[in-house]
Amino acid sequence: SQTIHQWPATLVQPVGSPLSLECTVEGTSNPNLYWYRQAAGRGLQLLFYSVGIGQISSEVPQNLSASRPQDRQFILSSKKLLLSDSGFYLCAWSVSRGNTDTQYFGPGTRLTVL
Amino acid sequence: AQSVSQHNHHVILSEAASLELGCNYSYGGTVNLFWYVQYPGQHLQLLLKYFSGDPLVKGIKGFEAEFIKSKFSFNLRKPSVQWSDTAEYFCAVNRAGTGGFKTIFGAGTRLFVKA
Numbered sequence: 001s002q003t004i005h006q007w008p009a010t011l012v013q014p015v016g017s018p019l020s021l022e023c024t025v026e027g028t029s030n031p032n033l034y035w036y037r038q039a040a041g042r043g044l045q046l047l048f049y050s051v052g053i054g055q056i057s058s059e060v061p062q063n064l065s066a067s068r069p070q071d072r073q074f075i076l077s078s079k080k081l082l083l084s085d086s087g088f089y090l091c092a093w094s095v096s097r098g099n100t101d102t103q104y105f106g107p108g109t110r111l112t113v114l
Numbered sequence: 115a116q117s118v119s120q121h122n123h124h125v126i127l128s129e130a131a132s133l134e135l136g137c138n139y140s141y142g143g144t145v146n147l148f149w150y151v152q153y154p155g156q157h158l159q160l161l162l163k164y165f166s167g168d169p170l171v172k173g174i175k176g177f178e179a180e181f182i183k184s185k186f187s188f189n190l191r192k193p194s195v196q197w198s199d200t201a202e203y204f205c206a207v208n209r210a211g212t213g214g215f216k217t218i219f220g221a222g223t224r225l226f227v228k229a
């Protein structure tokens with residue numbers, strides 16, 4: 001069966017420091033991968049998605065970037081964190097079949113920028 | 115722009131009460147519809163999904179949802195809630211497009227069930 005891992009689970013970083021959040025998926029190949037930010041009362045905001053290695057699409061302009069160095073690895077990064085980057089970051093994977101696509105979520109990373 | 119609206123941000127019910135959470139979307143054409151649930155301290159889990167066929171979909175833990183195409187709605191229901199149903203519920207919609215699928219989520223509904 002497929003599993004998705006995210007680490008770290010929680011992170012406290014100072015303003016201006018770099019960021020690297022990692023997401024890996026097991027048990028499937030060539031998944032679609034996604035990074036979301038979840039804010040209380042505002043649902044999930046899609047940040048980046050990737051349909052293959054090295055293929056990244058950005059949904060919103062921001063201080064963050066994403067990379068996919070391997071088929072089942074998705075990394076969310078920042079060179080300099082802002083206070084507004086604090087939040088709960090979720091990684092998800094899916095495998096599209098025809099006109100259908102179901103996303104499955106990892107446990108998330110709680111990021112606090114001080 | 116495509117959007118998903120969940121009518122209630124907070125719902126408080128007593129155990130054994132019936133539940134209906136509203137969800138409307140603005141996509142046109144053929145869509146895939148989902149309800150996800152996030153229990154306190156846990157990650158987001160798929161509750162049920164609709165792709166095609168019978169518009170009444172049954173999911174885990176006694177939940178069901180009905181797709182009404184003419185109303186662009188996908189409301190979640192449960193005839194008798196339990197304290198353990200306390201969670202946040204998210205409606206989501208996607209469809210195929212260039213570059214893959216983009217899933218749009220509603221803002222979520224926090225359900226609190228009183229014992």
